[in-house]
Amino acid sequence: MSKIAIDPADLERVVGTNYPSPYDEIVEGREKRVLGDAFGLDQFGVNLVTLSPGSASAQRHWHTDEDEFIYVLAGTATLVTDEGKQALGPGMSAGFAAGAENGHHLVNETDADVVFLEVGTRAAKDFCKYPEADLLGNRAGGQPTHFTHRDGSPFEEQS
Numbered sequence: 001m002s003k004i005a006i007d008p009a010d011l012e013r014v015v016g017t018n019y020p021s022p023y024d025e026i027v028e029g030r031e032k033r034v035l036g037d038a039f040g041l042d043q044f045g046v047n048l049v050t051l052s053p054g055s056a057s058a059q060r061h062w063h064t065d066e067d068e069f070i071y072v073l074a075g076t077a078t079l080v081t082d083e084g085k086q087a088l089g090p091g092m093s094a095g096f097a098a099g100a101e102n103g104h105h106l107v108n109e110t111d112a113d114v115v116f117l118e119v120g121t122r123a124a125k126d127f128c129k130y131p132e133a134d135l136l137g138n139r140a141g142g143q144p145t146h147f148t149h150r151d152g153s154p155f156e157e158q159s
Contacts, residue, residue: 008033008048019059020147020155023133029055029108032118047118051077051108057118059130060103061137065123068096070106075114077106082131098123103131 014032017024029052036046051057057070060080071093079086079094081104088094088106096104098121108114128137128145136152137145148154 003038006035006038008035011035011038017058018144018147019135023059023130023135023147026056026059029053030057035117043122045118045120045122049116049118051075051106051114051116053108053111053113055108057106059133059135060105061128061130062096062101062103063098063120063123063126063128065098065121065126067098067121069119070094071117071119073115073117075108075112076110077114077116078109080105080107101129103129 011033014034015030017027017030019027031050031052033048034045035048036044049057057077070088072088072090074090077088079088082102094104096102106114106116122142123139124142126137126139126145128139130136134149136148136150138148139145
């Protein structure tokens, strides 16, 4: 049975990413607490995310089939989109509809941590496109995202 109420501090800290190298470097210093899973939610995901100074939430990206929403709780994040940069402070939010070809991510350009809620639909299939990286994310059948080069070729195995 899933819990009804939790303290996020009691959840495992998830650090790192499944991005292949060198695309993983941008998110060093990102920590997530996966809140949605703790409640057994399967229609949307909720993460409590902390970005240390100099870290980013992800590579700049957009989704073909997933909606995304963020709500800033603490600190000041820089939202980077196709339109440029915008500071987001506590209480501010941003949303990205599935299929909207507007690459986005949050960057912490300050000396203090940024904390925000990240909410997204759990589409069974989705392509994630990265305008500044030779990277394509593909999720099918609800399985974790698999990354390839834009042309579909695999990344070399790292030893």
